Amino acid sequence: RVLIADTLNELEQNLYYATDDVTSIKHFLADIYIQIKSILTHTYISIEIPFPTNAAIIELLENKYYCYEIIQFFSEQFEMCMNAVGSSSSESVLDDILHYIKHNYRENLKLESIAPLFGYNSSYLGKIFNKKVGESFNSYIDHVRIDCSKKLLQENTLKVYEIAEQVGYKNVDYFHKKFKKYVGISPAEFRKESSNLG
Structure with missing residues (x-):
């Protein structure tokens, strides 16, 4: 969990200095989330992790205005994943x-x-x-x-x-x-x- 928190903090810091426009940053973050979701669902086949659909993830990120809100969403999602996986x-x-x-x-x-x-x-x-x-x-x-x-x-x-x-x-x-x-x-x-x- 510490590792995830550190990684998210680092991601947040890097995003503050990013020169890309907000839309491409959101797409980049959606890609990261979807990749992680794909890895986890393939790795833990026998566990039902309640992920949102890819379309729901993209829509959710589109509707968030601040970078920290997206990082917070990531943090909650990964906490949920770890609880699901940890209980196995x-x-x-x-x-x-x-x-x-x-x-x-x-x-x-x-x-x-x-x-x-x-x-x-x-x-x-x-x-x-x-x-x-x-x-x-x-x-x-x-x-x-x-x-x-x-x-x-x-x-x-x-x-x-x-x-x-x-x-x-x-x-x-x-x-x-x-x-x-x-x-x-x-x-x-x-x-x-x-x-x-x-």
Whole structure:
């Protein structure tokens, strides 16, 4: 909460010195709000956050005359979001994180960058993750990536290095090493065995 208050204060200070006209500042603030709304609704899928519609947000900001009124509106809205999100149990947050991994495993996912999105610090989230899922965050991501790579190898259309990239491994040697660790054979051998079975 302190971080949000500081950020809003900083935003307010910067707006006082802005040389843009009021309309473009309002559009800029509406864009920020809509982006934050989008991130929160995608991140916390299982939580109903009572956001106004985008049209209502734009209209609301259009009707506010003073900069501090808009900042105050932001402050109230983010307080409401934090209460909605804060009331979620670690169970539902974990479901949201697993959902997030499932849809973003191709990215360079790190616990340090994901934890703040869900309002946790990374070492605490790491412990919860380990306890509930039964393996570490990194190991879980490896499993998701390797499972997806197995499906792609069975389709037999992409080269191994292309599959490695598609599932989030930039380095094909690293992908080989991980694949062998979890599957017991190399990607090429897995593909050969799969085609023999087919």
